[in-house]
Amino acid sequence: MIISVASGKGGTGKTTVAVSFALAARYCQFIDYDVEAPNADIFLKPDIKNIKKVSIKQPYFLTDTGNDFSKCAEFCHYNAIAVIGSEVIFYPELCHGCGGCLLVGPEGAVREKDVVVGEVAKGFTTPGIDFLKGNLIPGSMRTTTLQNELEKMLNKSGLVIIDAPPGNSCSMVMSVKNSDYCILVTEPTPYGFNDLLISMEVLEGLKVPYGVIINRDGVGDSAIEDYCTERNIRVHLKIPNDIEIAKIYSQGGTLLDYDSSYGEKFGIILKVIERISIGEADNHN
Ligand code: SF4
Incomplete structure (x- = not known):
């Protein structure tokens, strides 16, 4: 099963949520698709064993x-x-x-040469998380080239957690298009709400089922929650707006370091998503 974690707006806690899923699952493949700014390794701390350069063909003119x-x-x-x-x-x-x-x-008079656009790195973190990330060379626009490389390494036989890039551009579409389910992370602010609506539209177009996690609950208003309730969209979790979470995050810690009960909470969400994807539960609140 492939679960992607996306967010229309950057800085909403998407990686925090994706990492929490991986830690709760304990055995999975984790792929950081945010090749322009991968950062999940800061929290999962994988032992990187393998780095492969990715190049493209580019013409030159005599x-x-x-x-x-x-x-x-x-x-x-x-x-x-x-x-x-x-x-x-x-x-x-x-x-x-x-x-x-x-x-x-x-x-x-027109020839081709190989030009390196980035690399993909493979590693492992205990107890059983296979870690993959792409790293685009600064200034390169070949985001999807690296994401295609990551896609080739998807291990569909088990659980895959994808940390998608922020926003709703084609690199986000690349990251979520193969998912069985997508978690949209948002924050209860007008910006968060606006970008969430765009992400929902993208996922509906792709026919990827989705649910919502609200981060920094308490900063804004209840508009997102009200909207989800009205439209029967499942809100899986609300994470409080607590400065302690930000402090732990800034030191490379996770939500489970803040409160170990989040391991169980994310484990339950994984089970719910599994039941939704096999048709044993509906995707409603
Ligand atoms: S320069 Fe244009 S035509 Fe030539 S390889 Fe690149 S995209 Fe194709």
């Missing part, structure tokens, strides 16, 4: 051959090439590595 590369620019749907006279301006961050410019360009 402009000293005197060839005309305008067909390459015309072909490139991503506007990664501009040709001005005999000069070729290449925007690597826009290139999707489709290889089209090699096919339409002057023979032998």
Whole structure:
């Protein structure tokens, strides 16, 4: 079973929740899909054993051959090439590595090279958590390239916990699209509510069932809870707004360090999600 943990708004406690699920489960695969800013390892402290570089193919243009590369620019749907006279301006961050410019360009004058965009790291933490994360090179836009690499390593035979990147962009979609269930972490503020609604819309479009965890309960109002009650959306848990949690978090501690009963609480949520996914329980409050 694959459970993703997502949040329309950054800084709501998504990683805190994802890590809590992994610690409650004890035996699972944990994947940090937030390749632009992975941080779950700070809390799970895996022993990283294996790091693999991830590269993409990128074209380069032999402009000293005197060839005309305008067909390459015309072909490139991503506007990664501009040709001005005999000069070729290449925007690597826009290139999707489709290889089209090699096919339409002057023979032998467009070549390809491997360019490293990041790495995936594999590790382990006791008692039985297989840990995976991607790490994008700063400035690179190839988020989904790294996420594709992580996807290849999904172990669907057991429980998988995915820590999705914040927001509702395509990298979030990549992270949640294969899930059996998604937990949306939010906070009871107007910003949190607004971004939660967008995330719900994304998941409904993807047909991924979801429930909600409200973090920092007590900071704002009850609008999210009221909305979920009205629409029969399950609120699995409310985590209080307690400065002690923030202090423990800032030192690399977890919710279970704050209060060990959270192990049991997250264990119960896992069982509820399992029952929902096999049709033994409905996904309502
Ligand atoms: S490889 Fe594809 S995306 Fe990249 S520059 Fe060539 S045509 Fe454009």
